Amino acid sequence: GENVEQHPSTLSVQEGDSAVIKCTYSDSASNYFPWYKQELGKRPQLIIDIRSNVGEKKDQRIAVTLNKTAKHFSLHITETQPEDSAVYFCAAFDTGRRALTFGSGTRLQVQP
Amino acid sequence: DGGITQSPKYLFRKEGQNVTLSCEQNLNHDAMYWYRQDPGQGLRLIYYSQIVNDFQKGDIAEGYSVSREKKESFPLTVTSAQKNPTAFYLCASSIEAEAFFGQGTRLTVV
Numbered sequence: 001g002e003n004v005e006q007h008p009s010t011l012s013v014q015e016g017d018s019a020v021i022k023c024t025y026s027d028s029a030s031n032y033f034p035w036y037k038q039e040l041g042k043r044p045q046l047i048i049d050i051r052s053n054v055g056e057k058k059d060q061r062i063a064v065t066l067n068k069t070a071k072h073f074s075l076h077i078t079e080t081q082p083e084d085s086a087v088y089f090c091a092a093f094d095t096g097r098r099a100l101t102f103g104s105g106t107r108l109q110v111q112p
Numbered sequence: 113d114g115g116i117t118q119s120p121k122y123l124f125r126k127e128g129q130n131v132t133l134s135c136e137q138n139l140n141h142d143a144m145y146w147y148r149q150d151p152g153q154g155l156r157l158i159y160y161s162q163i164v165n166d167f168q169k170g171d172i173a174e175g176y177s178v179s180r181e182k183k184e185s186f187p188l189t190v191t192s193a194q195k196n197p198t199a200f201y202l203c204a205s206s207i208e209a210e211a212f213f214g215q216g217t218r219l220t221v222v
Contacts, residue, residue: 001171006154032209043202043213044155089154093209098162099145099170100204100211104154 002027002094006103013080014111021106023090024072032093033066033073034100037086044089048075080110115139118203118214124222125190125197133188133217135203143206144186148172148199149216155202161186190219197221 003026013019025033031052036044050057050064050073057064061080066073077084087107091100116137125131137144143162147155157170161180175194180186190197198221204211 034210041216041218043215046210046212049210097160097168097170098143098209099157099160100155100206100209101157102147102155105152 001096002030002092002101004090004092004101004103006090006106008106009104010107010109012109012111015080015082017080019075019077019080019084019108019110021075021088021090021108022072023074023092023103024070025092025101026071027092027094027096028068028071029095030092031095033064034091035062035064035075036089036091038089038105039086047088077108080108082110082112084108085110116203116205116212116214118201118217120217121215123217123219125219126222128192130189130191131219133190133201133203133219135186135188135214136184137186137205137212137214138184139205139207139212140183141205141207141212142183144180145204145206145211146170146176146178146186146188147202147204149202150199158188158201 006023034049038044063076090103119134145160146158159178161167177189201217203214
């Protein structure tokens, strides 16, 4: 089955700086890679996703890159703001059982 | 209001008691999932269902059971065999791999 590793587990940046979170996956057949933001006690919210037929996708301050050869993908947040503080999860879609496998999460703290 | 609804939001279970968490969706999605989240950890797959009357075990199915009698509903029962059930439980439904989550149920053993 799919295995997803996520780094770092915690990340602290100054407001206005960029933040990068990286994930690797094990199953080369995986074809969908979403990123979720979860605030304390709340449900995960999809913030951006990428499918395996593209290498990069951008939505305002958020971008995701995918390297299929190396089996890794990254989340990039530019011009960070205090409201970006949350836990971020990457995931990969296991095409065998047709379910998302999640990374262990990154707690991002943006210092004002 | 469309979406996926979990109830209750908070649930307390006594030792040796079975409890059922409700999950309902009106998104017309075929696939539904249950995940467990422990403090400071990621989401782990308990059970999933791709179609009515069919479901499969995920990575941590021991001590849990589910049913999928209707497309809209995917209840999860936490049985007394689950020795450490205190956690945040998230239900999701999916179309073309994109998953939508309910607001979660926080289960505590008292």
